[in-house]
Amino acid sequence: MSDPTKDSGHGAGAGEASPGDGTRAVRAGLPEPVKHEPTLPGPVFAAHFHLPGDPTGPYTYGRDENPTWTLLERAIGELEAPGQDDVETLVFPSGMAAISSVLFSQLHTGDVAVLPNDGYQALPLVRAQLEAYGIEVRTAPTGGDAQLDLLDGARLLWIETPSNPGLDVCDVRRLAEAAHARGALVAVDNTLATPLGQRPLELGADFTVASGTKQLTGHGDILLGYVAGRDAGAMASVRRWRKIAGAIAGPMEAWLAHRSIATLQLRVDRQNATALMLAQALRERPEVTGLRYPGLPDDPSHKIASQQMRRYGCVVSFTLPSRARADRFLDGLRLVDDATSFGGVRSTAERRGRWGGDAVPEGFVRLSVGAEDPADLVADVLHALDESAD
Numbered sequence: 001m002s003d004p005t006k007d008s009g010h011g012a013g014a015g016e017a018s019p020g021d022g023t024r025a026v027r028a029g030l031p032e033p034v035k036h037e038p039t040l041p042g043p044v045f046a047a048h049f050h051l052p053g054d055p056t057g058p059y060t061y062g063r064d065e066n067p068t069w070t071l072l073e074r075a076i077g078e079l080e081a082p083g084q085d086d087v088e089t090l091v092f093p094s095g096m097a098a099i100s101s102v103l104f105s106q107l108h109t110g111d112v113a114v115l116p117n118d119g120y121q122a123l124p125l126v127r128a129q130l131e132a133y134g135i136e137v138r139t140a141p142t143g144g145d146a147q148l149d150l151l152d153g154a155r156l157l158w159i160e161t162p163s164n165p166g167l168d169v170c171d172v173r174r175l176a177e178a179a180h181a182r183g184a185l186v187a188v189d190n191t192l193a194t195p196l197g198q199r200p201l202e203l204g205a206d207f208t209v210a211s212g213t214k215q216l217t218g219h220g221d222i223l224l225g226y227v228a229g230r231d232a233g234a235m236a237s238v239r240r241w242r243k244i245a246g247a248i249a250g251p252m253e254a255w256l257a258h259r260s261i262a263t264l265q266l267r268v269d270r271q272n273a274t275a276l277m278l279a280q281a282l283r284e285r286p287e288v289t290g291l292r293y294p295g296l297p298d299d300p301s302h303k304i305a306s307q308q309m310r311r312y313g314c315v316v317s318f319t320l321p322s323r324a325r326a327d328r329f330l331d332g333l334r335l336v337d338d339a340t341s342f343g344g345v346r347s348t349a350e351r352r353g354r355w356g357g358d359a360v361p362e363g364f365v366r367l368s369v370g371a372e373d374p375a376d377l378v379a380d381v382l383h384a385l386d387e388s389a390d
């Protein structure tokens, strides 16, 4: 893992030390101080704005723009692409709205898209919709950079790394170079890593896309998504799609997200460190198989993860011997809620097979590590394992 306390140097003037991730997170997107105004202005609730004369921006109608989005978009852009002023960020009401905005704005009938076959479980629904529009969809696993073999003639490559829920990692730089050599655009779902864990645009992607519902906002109380990209033309069509679909974030959600980003580095560092500790404890348990955490030195994903990630995420996946054992384990947890989603300050876990969408064993558990005291959480998980034994 590259040192997250060191920045890659973007944005700092000569002789100026570049700010660390914690500093960047607490200041992300803040406007210049104005006397008697709050540091982070409150949410702007407006369907329309005063607009005499010619209808020029920035703020005309609430489906097109909103000052609360502007500040949040600036904040996310500063984290995804520090110091790169040519990167544009757009927020959406959910991760799926963000994903759909890229796929449906960039792909047209007759195009070929390459998707992962082990990514977020709504991707097959997206695939069916793309195919209904006459777009050819090819899929391959994330691990082993298997999507490389499908790129001939592709218009867009969609990567999800680390993948949810299997936590496989692919080489973004290698895939992006191969895709670009064939004229394809590259989008990376950066949900699991967060911008403090990975910066896909620096690795060569054209778009970084994420569900802000997860660790970015981190409290399990809002849905949000975003797209960031450098190509002005491509981003203009994403923006146009947002306007046509009307897929816009509520000002309250956008403001809550911005407020939450101030603590992103604290949450991510705490949660990810505990996730590694938990993974190390789980690897000692004989009933646990298929343990995955990209931060474990012997994880199959670790080598490439350590080259392109700055932090490894808060999700640990593993398999218990049976569905019944996994259910008993989940039932025995006291500090971990049996719930879907991940990235929140309160730990959650679920038997992923209950949804039927992922190709995982019946006893497969995805556990999202929260901000509880590490020793308490590890003890709770080990206790539930003991209690759930046959």
Ligand SMILES: Cc1ncc(COP(=O)(O)O)c(C=O)c1O
Residues within 6 Å of the ligand: 094, 095, 096, 097, 099, 120, 160, 164, 189, 191, 192, 210, 211, 212, 213, 223, 224, 225, 341
């Ligand atoms: C990797 C990944 N991408 C996208 C999404 C969709 O995000 P949302 O639920 O905010 O629409 C999820 C949701 O779990 C996800 O895990």
